[in-house]
Amino acid sequence: MNGFEWMSPGSVEQAARAASATVATAMARRSGTPAADAAVLKAGGIDLLDLMKEGLLAPRRLINLRTLPGLDRIEPAGGGLRIGPNVTLAQLAAEGRLRTRWGALADAAGGAASPQIRQLATLAGNLLQRPRCWYFRSRAHHCVRKGGDTCFAFAGENQYHAIFEHNGCAIVHPSTCATALVALGAGLKITDRAGAKRTVSLEEFFVLPELELQQENRLASGEIVTAVELPEQRASVRSVHLRYAETESFDWPLADVAVVLDLAEGVCRKAAIVLGACAPAPHRARAAEAALTGQRIDEALARAAAHAALQGAMPLSRNAYKVPIFEALVRRAILAVLAA
Ligand SMILES: Cc1cc2nc3c(=O)[nH]c(=O)nc-3n(C[C@H](O)[C@H](O)[C@H](O)COP(=O)(O)OP(=O)(O)OC[C@H]3O[C@@H](n4cnc5c(N)ncnc54)[C@H](O)[C@@H]3O)c2cc1C
Ligand code: SF4
Known part of the structure; x- marks a missing residue:
């Protein structure tokens, strides 16, 4: 070093x-x-x-940034919550106010990494961490994302890589919290070096390789994330985040899913379904959302929506196994929200 x-x-x-x-x-x-x-x-x-x-x-x-005052708080903001960038994953997992309306974020933060890492890892750092692709993490492989000419994953060891939207680079976005936050409609507050402030929805903040190959988001040099904003949710909204991993702890998931449903007597008024660990940015499963909206959800509909969520998947040579895992996870997450 x-x-x-x-x-x-x-x-x-x-x-x-x-x-x-x-x-x-x-x-x-x-x-x-x-x-x-x-x-x-x-x-x-x-x-x-x-x-x-x-x-x-x-x-x-x-x-x-860790010692800057005031950035490690969770505060009410107009019916929603404002989360400081230095709030740790452990704080999020233990936060009772998240459990009432924004449960998917508490689930995601509480299931990520390991207890020791969650004590130190901040929410902004989690959203901005770099990809885990082993070629990206290897000094011996100067791949496209680091300024080189080649993506080694397409013809190589791609079992942990993307099954959607892998145009030019097949990373999966590494942040588990991002999956939940995109489903919950979260936004970021950002300040630049001239003091100008902007707010951007998290869904628009992350970029796909077809637009930008060398960074995963739209943060510019000299910009600082000053808050993550969770919008107000109706009392009828419930959310869940589920992950599937090779180990119980100390690793990133192979698949993770956040489901947010607004339910009125079993009928779905609105649905947001986001898949993590499947694409270079959190992947919104719009066909699955459409399948649920306006319908009374039961096991058969949950299964059909889960199937719809995986339509258009383009597995690489070694990761087709992810498709049935995601289908099972989406179905289970929908049923878990119904039961919540
Ligand atoms: C064994 C292991 C397992 C893990 N498992 C998971 C998992 O399951 N799910 C998951 O999501 N993550 C997982 N992680 C990753 C871990 O959660 C992240 O590395 C951690 O959250 C990063 O946060 P940090 O505060 O340490 O960020 P840093 O390492 O300090 O920073 C990360 C990036 O964020 C930038 N940054 C930080 N704060 C700001 C800010 N306010 N404004 C602008 N830029 C900023 C930094 O410049 C840097 O680019 C795992 C890590 C390990 C080691
Ligand atoms: S998937 Fe992306 S990060 Fe991995 S080798 Fe290819 S270009 Fe590099």
Whole structure:
């Protein structure tokens, strides 16, 4: 790992002015050598330090957001909730206010990683962590996402890769919390180095490789996420997040699903169904949502909607096994919301 400077900014604005690059822009180099002059943001440091230890990132300076005051709170905001970027996954999992209206987020945060990691991992860091593709994480493979010419996954070991929307790069988005937050209609508040603020829906924040090959989102250099906003939900809304993984803990899921239903006496007024670990961005299963909307949901309809959710899947050479796993998970998640 390279030597680096440590900076503890006094405010969000100071941190934004000090940041010269995002981790994605510091890593994507034609030469294959990461930028040595970058000043990048650090929250819990779990993904950032991994990348540095792997020799994929060599920043000159780390800007520590962790000690900035006021960014680790969950507060009511106009019927919804405003979650500070430094709120940890452990805090989210234990937050009673999430259980009433936004249960899928508490499920997702509580099931991610391991208890130790959840104590340190922040929500913003979780949403902005880089992909797990093993070619991306290998110094020996200078792939397209790091500025090279080749995607090694298409003809290689692609058992953990995408089954949807893998045009040019077949990563799956690594954030489990993102699956739940997109289904819940969450937004991000972002401040740039000039102090300008913007709000963007999380669904629009993530980008597919056909639009942007070297970063997973629309965060620009010098921008800081200052809040994740959960919109108000009607009392009739229930949500669930389910994951399927090879191990109970300490690993990313092979498949995860968030289902949010607005139910009036068993009839579905509105549905949001999002699949994680299946595409380079959280994948909205609109055909499944349409199958449920306006209908009284029973086991047969849940099964039909789950089947619809996987229509259009394009498995790679080694990951067709994901299709039946996702179908089972979507069906179970719909039935779990009914029972909630
Ligand atoms: C063994 C293991 C298992 C795991 N399993 C899962 C899992 O199942 N599901 C899952 O979702 N994750 C999983 N993770 C990933 C883990 O949750 C993330 O690495 C962690 O959440 C990153 O958060 P952090 O606070 O440490 O971020 P950092 O590593 O500090 O930062 C990550 C990125 O976010 C940027 N950043 C952070 N905060 C801000 C901000 N406010 N504004 C702008 N940029 C910011 C940083 O610049 C950096 O690019 C696992 C990790 C490990 C090691
Ligand atoms: S899937 Fe994406 S990250 Fe993985 S090798 Fe291909 S281009 Fe690189």
